[in-house]
Amino acid sequence: MSDFSTLLNEVRRCTICASQLEHGVRPVLQVHPKAKILIAGQAPGLKVHTSGVPFDDASGKRLREWLGLSREEFYDPEKVAILPMGFCFPGSGKTGDLAPRKECAPAWREKILAHLKQIEVTIVLGSYAQKYHMGLKNASVTDLVKSWETYWPNIIPLPHPSPRNNIWLKKNPWFEIELLPVLRSRIRESLK
Structure with a gap:
């Protein structure tokens, strides 16, 4: 555990892309070697950057509902690891938050994942995480989610x-009907 603690301290002190971040560095993640569930996300938004708590926003509320987890379960690092592709808020663009910084994943991701040997389920959120974890560079989020089985x-x-994906959810009602019930069961099973 001391190697892991040292690594986590290094991540929390990271300044690799400090000069590129308008709001400064504030790595936001939640990891522990005992975690059973890994949430691979994109990057924190401004609200999460401010609070320092992963998914401490409307996205987090919806995600907890999707997974069927209480706030206490979700924020227990021995149950749930939250590892975004970029650990700091990348800034805002014309249509929303910018993409995760490209420096972060190569510097830290594999080092951290090497310590997460108890993971049973990896939830891969959005295109950046899906490209990294699933290796499918040209697949759309919709196609990947439809092929979840x-x-x-x-x-x-x-x-x-x-909440920016409300239109996607309305266009894809099968997601809540078919996938979410079995997802919640799988999450429960992994936490036993």
Whole structure:
């Protein structure tokens, strides 16, 4: 555990892209070697950057509902690891938050994942995480989520739970009807 603690301290002190971040560095993640569920996300938004708590926003509320987890379960690092592709808020663009910084994943991701040997389920949110974890560079989020059974039961691609995806959810009612009930069961099973 001391190697892991040292690594986590290094991540929390990271300044690799400090000069590129308008709001400064504030790595936001939640990891522990005992975690059974890994949430691979994109990057924190401004609200999360401010609070320092992963998914401490409307996206987090929706994600907890999708997974069937209480706030206490979700924020227990021995149950749930939250590892975004970029640990700091990348800033805002014309249509929303910018993409995760490209420096972060190569610097830290594999080092951290090497310590997460108890993971049973990886929830892969959005295109950046899906490209990294699933290796499908040209697949759309919709296509990946529709093919969720292909990756079941260990990897589950999901759209990002952002309120910006309300239109996607309305266009894809099968997501809540078919996928979410079995996803919640899989999450419960992994936490036993």
